[in-house]
Amino acid sequence: MQWGEQAPGRPLWRQVLGRVLEQRQVGPNSYLLGLQQPWLAEAGRPGQFVHVRCGQGRDPLLRRPLSLFGVDPGEGRVELLYQVVGRGTALLSGLRPGMDVDLMGPLGRGFPRPPDGEGLCLVAGGLGVAPLVPAAQAWGAGRRVLALVGADTAAELLPEVQRRLVEAGAEVQLATMDGSRGTPGPVTDLLEGAIAREADAGRTGGWVVFACGPSAMLRRTAALAQSAGWPCYLCLEARMGCGVGACAGCAWPAAPDRPGGRFVRVCRDGPVFLAQEVGWWE
Ligand SMILES: Cc1cc2nc3c(=O)[nH]c(=O)nc-3n(C[C@H](O)[C@H](O)[C@H](O)COP(=O)(O)OP(=O)(O)OC[C@H]3O[C@@H](n4cnc5c(N)ncnc54)[C@H](O)[C@@H]3O)c2cc1C
Numbered sequence: 052m053q054w055g056e057q058a059p060g061r062p063l064w065r066q067v068l069g070r071v072l073e074q075r076q077v078g079p080n081s082y083l084l085g086l087q088q089p090w091l092a093e094a095g096r097p098g099q100f101v102h103v104r105c106g107q108g109r110d111p112l113l114r115r116p117l118s119l120f121g122v123d124p125g126e127g128r129v130e131l132l133y134q135v136v137g138r139g140t141a142l143l144s145g146l147r148p149g150m151d152v153d154l155m156g157p158l159g160r161g162f163p164r165p166p167d168g169e170g171l172c173l174v175a176g177g178l179g180v181a182p183l184v185p186a187a188q189a190w191g192a193g194r195r196v197l198a199l200v201g202a203d204t205a206a207e208l209l210p211e212v213q214r215r216l217v218e219a220g221a222e223v224q225l226a227t228m229d230g231s232r233g234t235p236g237p238v239t240d241l242l243e244g245a246i247a248r249e250a251d252a253g254r255t256g257g258w259v260v261f262a263c264g265p266s267a268m269l270r271r272t273a274a275l276a277q278s279a280g281w282p283c284y285l286c287l288e289a290r291m292g293c294g295v296g297a298c299a300g301c302a303w304p305a306a307p308d309r310p311g312g313r314f315v316r317v318c319r320d321g322p323v324f325l326a327q328e329v330g331w332w333e
Pocket residue numbers: 100111115116117118119132133134135136137138139140141178181182287288289290291322
């Protein structure tokens with residue numbers, strides 16, 4: 052997988068058709084969708100997403116956002132990793148090789164390149180791991196990458212994901228809420244442990260955190276990173292309408308001191324934000 056850098060300014064996107072190359076079940080309820088789509092393979096960056104028309108007609112009316120999980124510009128191939136949670140993703144799982152899917156992308160602002168020499172700490176909750184694997188692939192070479200991957204149960208920890216993280220040179224640590232694999236409890240406990248180990252070794256800083264997952268997990272991650280003085284970027288997940296900044300359907304509270312209004316639009320201002328830029332609903 053070869054990822055390029057995000058160009059400054061607003062990303063260019065197109066509405067394109069992707070031809071299904073592969074639909075592979077990679078977990079109890081999770082699928083990897085491989086598509087022939089040279090534009091997205093060339094233009095996509097870690098943390099960006101595509102807005103997918105899941106049905107053939109108007110049902111469901113709204114597209115569904117999915118992160119770019121893999122790109123191969125040489126082959127013109129892109130990959131999406133998704134979990135079936137409702138009608139849209141259930142329809143996606145019915146796609147078969149040779150069928151076409153309507154996509155808008157690449158959309159949004161992805162992750163920034165971490166400064167040279169800084170370690171990259173990835174914190175993933177559930178399918179939130181999808182945009183983080185590309186970050187390890189793009190920027191893992193020549194730096195320490197610590198991937199903290201959490202899920203509710205062992206079955207939801209996808210071997211495909213762990214394989215790619217290890218291939219990218221990451222040290223992978225696992226956590227499950229039910230204790231069936233890895234450290235029992237939330238993935239943020241692993242982050243707390245990593246921060247404590249660095250402090251015990253007398254090291255301050257030197258790490259950048261990229262996180263994606265449920266809101267409560269992100270909030271805790273941001274707080275822990277702030278206490279350690281580690282810069283932290285969050286990839287937010289909001290329900291979306293247009294996907295391009297026109298409807299405010301993806302509004303998320305902005306941090307009180309952020310210029311430009313009380314809300315950010317996750318689709319256009321993000322989905323990746325510096326943790327200090329955003330607030331929380333609850
Ligand atoms: C930028 C972005 C990137 C994403 N990347 C991925 C990805 O790579 N892989 C993946 O599996 N999912 C990803 N998601 C989440 C994905 O978009 C939703 O799971 C999907 O839209 C659900 O559609 P559905 O029709 O199947 O479910 P629906 O019928 O619309 O909803 C089913 C259930 O899921 C909840 N839900 C739906 N969408 C969201 C959401 N965005 N955030 C929180 N809860 C939601 C609903 O509240 C409901 O309980 C991403 C979301 C965003 C915003």
